[in-house]
Amino acid sequence: MRQSTASRQRRGTRSLDAKGLEALALRYVGRYATSRAKLRDYLLRKIGEADWAGEAAPDPDALVARIAELGYVDDRAFAEQRAAALGRRGYGARRIGMAFRAAGIEAEDGEEALASAREGALDAALALARRRRVGPYAAEPLDRPARERAIAMLVRGGHDPGLARRIAMSEPGEIPET
Template sequence: MEQLALRYVERFATTEGKLVDYLMRKRRERGWAGEGPPDVAGLAARIVALGYIDDRAYAEAKAASLARRGMGARRVRQALQAARVGEDDHAAIAPQVAEAARDAALAFARRRRIGPFGDGQADRAMREKQFAAMMRAGHDSALSRRILSAEPGDMLDGDDDGGGDP
């Protein structure tokens, strides 16, 4: 089990929770020949203590990556929960996520060519679809509305061009 754990940590950025899940799955798939069930949680805790896994560093990197891709705070929270990042680590990076919210929303809008980055010809039905896309990406509804209502050229490169504070 220890070799499986070390190989997994060597190959993938992971969290303690994901490592425990992986080891439990491998134990089920391959069987266990030892006496009594292996201490999977203890093994994962020992690997964390050795410094091979750092949930907070993983959470920071994952949040930054998702923000660069234009994902909002809600999607970041979902990704961190799926990765089994603890609530204390998530709370520690919450200010970083909140700070990046506007830039992430603008990156999403720029990538999808919506709001100020579109051609300005979106009708009501198209704006509703764009709003829904921003909501699925995890952005706040008020911020999404402000971005969608901005005119083309109002916000270039994430900076405000005097067109209000989206």
């Protein structure tokens, strides 16, 4: 949320220099799991919110590169963690890929995690079906409109339409095989 001019004047205008920007970046990566692109966006936002008091122009790209070089930000590890978390929640490879694009993960950093998500597609789809109580986890057989909604829900979750149909068409208690 951007501060209004009046609130800035009341509190006094914040000034930011290279040392302060680095402190903000380190505090951010210490608190949140992040990617290089998300850290860069954060730094650009902070630069825009404050008055720059440094001698040279701010260079958030160089700061992000230095922090990544030190190992505080690792896009590949971030992608693996995000893919594992989303897979446990029941999301498929397509939805995980969308999350990677939103976080600014490069294709080469996320390809291993996506391959792993594709291998665990059935388990992830079943996890989502369990959470939503559809297909094999439904209390009673679903009628046609409910099955169609279940298929749509699984497809929106990033799963292949064929797999979504197979799970949604399953009878309660009948878990589909690979």
